[in-house]
Every structure is written in C-alpha cells, then in structure tokens.
Amino acid sequence: MTKQTPADRLEAIASAADEAARALARIDPATRAAALVAASDAITAEADDLVALAMSETGLAEARLRGELKRTAVQLRLFADTVVDGAYLDARIDRADPDFALGPRPDVRRVNEPVGPVLNFAASNFPFAFSVAGGDTAAALAAGNPVIVKAHPGHPLLSERTAEVVAAALEGAGLPSGTLQLIAGQDAGTAMLRHPLVKAASFTGSVRGGRVLADIAAARPDPIPFYGELGSVNPVFVTAGALAARAGEIAAGLVASVGGSAGQLCTKPGFVFLPAGHGLDDAIAAASAEVEEHRMLNPRIAEGYVRRREEILGTAGVRVVHAGSVRTDEGGQGWVTPTIVAVAVADLRVGLGTLLDECFGPLTVLVEVPDGTDFAELLGEFFEGNLTVTVHRADGDDVAGLVRAAARHAGRVLFDGWPTGVAVTPAMQHGGPWPATTSGGTSVGTAAIARFVQGVAYQNAPAELLPPPLRDDNPWGVPQRIAPAGESSEWGGRAAGG
Numbered sequence: 001m002t003k004q005t006p007a008d009r010l011e012a013i014a015s016a017a018d019e020a021a022r023a024l025a026r027i028d029p030a031t032r033a034a035a036l037v038a039a040s041d042a043i044t045a046e047a048d049d050l051v052a053l054a055m056s057e058t059g060l061a062e063a064r065l066r067g068e069l070k071r072t073a074v075q076l077r078l079f080a081d082t083v084v085d086g087a088y089l090d091a092r093i094d095r096a097d098p099d100f101a102l103g104p105r106p107d108v109r110r111v112n113e114p115v116g117p118v119l120n121f122a123a124s125n126f127p128f129a130f131s132v133a134g135g136d137t138a139a140a141l142a143a144g145n146p147v148i149v150k151a152h153p154g155h156p157l158l159s160e161r162t163a164e165v166v167a168a169a170l171e172g173a174g175l176p177s178g179t180l181q182l183i184a185g186q187d188a189g190t191a192m193l194r195h196p197l198v199k200a201a202s203f204t205g206s207v208r209g210g211r212v213l214a215d216i217a218a219a220r221p222d223p224i225p226f227y228g229e230l231g232s233v234n235p236v237f238v239t240a241g242a243l244a245a246r247a248g249e250i251a252a253g254l255v256a257s258v259g260g261s262a263g264q265l266c267t268k269p270g271f272v273f274l275p276a277g278h279g280l281d282d283a284i285a286a287a288s289a290e291v292e293e294h295r296m297l298n299p300r301i302a303e304g305y306v307r308r309r310e311e312i313l314g315t316a317g318v319r320v321v322h323a324g325s326v327r328t329d330e331g332g333q334g335w336v337t338p339t340i341v342a343v344a345v346a347d348l349r350v351g352l353g354t355l356l357d358e359c360f361g362p363l364t365v366l367v368e369v370p371d372g373t374d375f376a377e378l379l380g381e382f383f384e385g386n387l388t389v390t391v392h393r394a395d396g397d398d399v400a401g402l403v404r405a406a407a408r409h410a411g412r413v414l415f416d417g418w419p420t421g422v423a424v425t426p427a428m429q430h431g432g433p434w435p436a437t438t439s440g441g442t443s444v445g446t447a448a449i450a451r452f453v454q455g456v457a458y459q460n461a462p463a464e465l466l467p468p469p470l471r472d473d474n475p476w477g478v479p480q481r482i483a484p485a486g487e488s489s490e491w492g493g494r495a496a497g498g
Contacts, residue, residue, distance in 0.1 A: 003153070004185030013148060014197040016178030017117035020146035023176040025114055027144070028468075029476055033080035035173035036142060040076035042169035043069060043133060043162065050162060054127045057155040059295030059333065064261055065128070072128040075135055075424045075444075079142035082426075082446045086478025088112065088143070088453070091469040096460075097485035105488075106460045109470040112453035114144035115225075116199035119192050121213065123204035124154040124297050125264045130443070131155070132162040132182065135430075136202035136227070139448040141170075146179045148198070150189035154298050159184075193217060200225045200452055204266070204443070207231040207358075207435050214438045227451050228438035229431065231358045232387040233270030234410075234419045237375045237402060240275045241394030242416070250392060251283035254364070255291065257418035259338040262294040263362030264301070267388055267419040270358060273375060276344070276368040281321050284340050284366075288322035293335045296361065302326075302334025305361035309339060312363065315354045317347025321366065342366035345378070356382065376405040385433025386410040388419035409433065411442065 005013075024032070043050060051065045058065075082088060089112050096107040118140040123130035130136070132149050140147045151159035163182040170179045183192060193201055193216050201217055201224060203210050210228035217226035238250060257269055274280065296302040306326055312318060324339030345367055348355055355365060369378065379389065379402065389406035393399050393415065406413045411432035422430055428445035431437040441451045458466055468476045 003156075005183040005188040007188075007191065010183065010188060010191055010195065013181050013183060014117065014192065014195045017146040017148055017181060018197045020176045020178035021114065021116045024144045024146060024179065027175065029083045029086060029478075031174050032142070032144060033083040035170045035175045036076045036080040036083070036138065038169040038173040039133065039166045040073040040080075042165045043128075044073045046161075046165050050128075050158065050165075053158040053161060054155060057158055058124075058127050058297050060127070060261060060297075061294075068126060068128045071424055072133055072138075075129070076133070076138050078424060078426070078446065079138045079449065082449060083142050086469065086476060088446070088449045089469045089478050090455075091478055091480045092483070093470060093480055094483040095485045097488065099486060099489070101488035101491070108457055108459050109461065109466065110455055110457040111467060111469045112450075113456050113467070115452050115454050116145060117148060117197055118145045118452055119148050119150065119189075119198045119201040121150045121189060121201070121203040121205065122152040122159065124152045124301070125261070125266070126204075127152075127155045127158055128162075130204045132159050133166045135443050135448060136204075137180070139443075140200075140202070140452045141179070143449050143452040145200075145452050146176075146181075148181050148183060148192060150192065151182055151184045153184070156184065190216060194220060196220075196222060198224065201227070202443070202451070203228040205230070210438060225451065226438055227441055227443070229266065229387075229443055230435045230437065232266055232432070232436045233356070233358050233383070234267055234386055234388045234390070235379065235383055236269045236272040236390040236392065236418075237379075237399075238272065238274050238278075238392040239394060239397045239399065240371070241397045242392040243275065243278055243280075245394045247278075247280060248283055251280045252287050253418050255284060255287035255338060255340070257420045258340070258364045259288070259291040259294075259362050260420055262296050262336050263338070264297055264360060265420050267422060268362075269364055269390065269419055271365050271367055271382075273345075273367045273369055273378060276370055278366075278368065280366075281342070285322040288324065288338045288340055291337050291362075293325060293327065293337050294362075296334040296336060299332035299334065301360065302328065302332070302336075305334065305336065305359065305363075308357070308359045309361065309363055311354050312341060312359060312365070313339075315343075315351045317351060318343050318355075318365075324362065336362055338362040338364075340364055340366065342368055345369045345373070348382070352382075374401070375399070376401040379405045379409055383409060385436040387430065387432050387436045388412045388414060390414040390417065390419055392416055411436065
C-alpha cells in the first residue's frame with residue numbers, strides 16, 4: 001500500500017462512492033444485512049492471516065487481537081439484525097386529517113434515509129474494532145452508505161488486506177462496487193474530508209488531531225457532521241465503604257485495567273479518587289510488578305508516552321507507588337510496564353496544568369482526598385466530558401449526587417468495575433460530552449447508526465413515489481408509527497390521566 005493516495009485518484013474514489021450511494025439507497029434491507037453477514041464471515045475466515053499481520057504491525061498480543069477480530073465480526077452481525085429490524089428508520093405516517101386541531105392536515109410521512117458517502121478515519125489502537133471494518137464503518141454501511149476509510153499509518157498492510165477481504169465480500173453479496181474503499185496519507189484524508197461528495201465523517205484519535213479535522217468539516221462551504229472520539233481520562237471514585245469491603249479486588253482490577261494493552265485504550269482509568277490513607281500502595285505495587293512489559297503501538301506513541309510520563313513524575317507532590325519501566329529497542333519501539341503514582345487532592349489543584357491532560361499509555365494517578373470530601377464536587381471541579389465515570393461503592397454509601405453528576409459528565413456510568421472493555425451490545429453508549437466526542441452520539445451499539453442517517457418528510461406524495469418504509473403496503477416490513485385522522489382531538493388526554 002502506498003503511503004499517500006495520489007491526488008488524481010481521490011476524485012475517482014469519491015465519484016465511485018457517490019455512485020454506490022445512489023445504488024445502495026435502492027437496495028432492500030435483507031440484501032444489505034446479508035452483505036454485512038458475508039463481511040463478518042469473510043474476516044473470520046481470514047482470521048489467522050489478519051491477526052498475524054496485526055501482531056507484526058502493532059505489537060498487540062495474539063489473544064487480544066483474536067478477541068478484537070471476533071468483536072468486529074459480531075458487531076457486523078449485530079448491525080445486520082438492526083437493518084432487518086428497521087426501527088432505526090423511525091418511519092412515521094400522519095394521515096391526512098381535514099379536522100386536525102390546527103386546521104386541515106396534509107398527509108405527512110417521515111423516514112430516516114442514508115446521508116451519502118461517509119469518510120472514516122481509522123484508529124491506531126484498535127486495528128480491527130475501530131479501523132477498516134470497525135464500528136464506524138459497520139454503522140455507516142448498515143445505514144445504507146458507502147464508506148471511504150482513511151487507513152491508519154500504524155497498520156497499513158493490515159488495512160489494505162482487511163479492505164480487500166471486506167470489499168470483496170460486500171460486492172459478492174450484491175452491494176455495488178465502491179461500497180468500501182481505502183485511501184492512505186494525511187493529505188489524502190484532509191482532501192477527502194473537504195470533498196463535496198463526502199457527506200459525513202468519523203474519527204477516533206487525539207484531541208489535537210480531531211479538533212483540526214472537525215474544524216475542516218465545519219469550515220466547508222457545505223459543513224458536514226463530524227463524529228470524533230477524542231480524549232478521555234475516565235475518572236474513578238472509590239468510597240471508604242468499597243475499600244473496606246474489597247480493597248484487594250480493587251487494587252488488582254485497577255492494575256489489570258491500566259496495564260492491559262500497554263494502557264493504549266480510550267477507556268483506561270487515568271485518575272482514581274480514594275480516601276487518604278487508603279493503604280493500597282503495597283497491593284498495587286505487587287500487582288504491577290507481575291505485569292510483563294508490552295510493546296507500544298509505534299515509536300511515535302512511545303515517544304509521546306515517555307514525554308508525558310516524565311512530566312507527571314516531575315510534578316511537585318507526586319508520589320511514586322510503582323515506577324514501572326520504559327525500554328526502547330533498536331527499532332525505536334517502546335516496551336513498557338505500568339506506572340502508578342499518587343497525589344493529594346490539594347497538590348492536584350496546584351499541578352493542574354501538568355497532571356490533568358490524558359496520558360496515552362499504562363499510567364494512572366491516584367488522587368487522595370480527605371474524609372468527607374464530596375466526590376460530585378471534585379468531578380465538576382477537575383473534569384470536562386469523558387467517555388466514562390466509574391463508581392466503586394458499598395451498600396449504604398450515599399453516591400446519588402455523584403451518579404447524577406457523572407451522568408452529566410460522561411456517556412457511560414459504571415458501578416464496581418473498570419471502564420476498559422466495551423461490550424458490543426444494543427444499549428452500549430460509547431461517547432460523551434466534549435472532549436470525549438465532538439458531536440455526541442455513540443460509536444458502539446446499535447444507536448451508532450443514527451449518526452449516518454438524515455430525516456426526510458414527504459408531504460402529499462403519490463404512493464408510487466414514496467420510499468418503501470413509508471408505503472401503506474410496507475414492502476420492507478419495518479415498524480411504522482401511524483397517526484390516524486382525528487387523533488389530535490385527544491392530545492393531552494394521557495397527561496390528564498384520560
């Protein structure tokens with residue numbers, strides 16, 4: 001795969017996606033769903049080769065990558081069922097009503113339709129689940145859109161091979177040529193983001209990079225939606241009751257969550273708030289010492305981690321619980337073990353400028369707070385939006401205020417667990433307020449499809465010109481919400497208990 005898709009190829013790629021979009025809009029749900037299942041089967045069949053490529057390019061462990069590939073295959077199947085179900089179309093039919101409460105009502109019918117070609121910027125840390133065939137691609141395809149994937153330079157060979165496998169499966173199942181295409185290079189990605197035929201974009205990566213791309217999308221002559229998943233430090237709050245009940249379990253779980261995949265996860269807990277005198281240092285240090293060194297994704301990420309780690313270790317008031325290790329090999333690759341530090345909440349306030357930024361790697365900060373501290377106030381004081389907030393509690397602990405605050409600060413609120421590990425399930429929310437994401441929504445779970453559709457209403461349309469989900473004979477068999485004539489005379493009755 002070339003490092004940069006030539007500029008003269010971009011126009012052909014965009015045009016092919018536009019043609020595919022027109023064809024996809026006419027394809028029935030059963031065919032689209034079968035194509036997603038075919039893509040799932042195809043990457044599963046090629047698992048050995050794909051995992052070997054991913055291991056060589058990312059340094060991630062085989063077990064992790066096999067699990068991630070399975071997650072990707074399952075996600076495609078989940079969206080296949082979502083397509084067949086059809087509830088995401090939100091088909092609404094308001095019958096013509098000459099006696100409508102506000103005057104005669106025309107026949108109005110509304111449905112969600114595909115937005116058009118979607119540009120997906122693949123992530124480095126999930127070479128399957130957030131890359132070529134990952135969640136954003138699956139959601140956009142399920143909505144009936146073609147996808148152009150900007151490959152991540154951290155795994156170019158894997159990207160190329162995955163794209164070949166998935167594109168062939170989709171086209172073999174009846175979807176048009178151009179349904180899935182791949183481009184490479186930063187310049188190609190930004191040029192495609194500006195292309196008038198691209199109608200939405202998704203991104204998983206850094207706050208800095210995501211903000212640049214979001215600004216490009218907003219500055220277009222025709223601004224488009226940009227769904228970026230950016231930074232998150234995923235604060236964790238542990239009550240005294242939780243410590244008394246399961247201190248050892250909390251220490252072990254923390255280390256496993258921070259050390260997994262060398263801490264290169266958007267859901268890694270970056271800050272853990274604990275009562276002062278928690279007594280977990282020895283257990284955390286012992287568990288951390290058992291973690292084997294792990295290669296980071298690439299030299300650039302390793303360099304950034306080393307720099308950030310040194311900043312944190314050099315901040316006044318920081319106490320080292322477990323120093324961890326960093327080793328650079330002859331190829332510039334970084335090999336690391338977990339670093340756990342602690343700081344009093346008063347010193348955190350003084351060192352905000354250094355400590356609060358995300359550290360992408362296996363490092364977390366324990367924040368020690370005095371008895372009686374209101375965790376909800378600390379959440380509001382220190383943090384903007386996050387993907388997750390976690391609460392460790394015991395029976396009888398009053399955490400209602402913290403939970404209400406957490407729901408305003410994060411897309412997912414967890415209890416007595418750890419945020420790493422995002423279940424691929426319909427109800428999952430993987431998103432949150434800025435800077436966790438740029439535009440809300442979720443990149444995991446079936447609600448992710450809502451990012452790549454747009455509502456269209458048809459007023460007094462002839463039956464033969466209506467899209468299938470809005471026709472009275474309902475050929476696709478999707479759920480329809482029908483407001484019959486005369487209904488408006490009863491509005492408000494439910495509120496009055498009628």
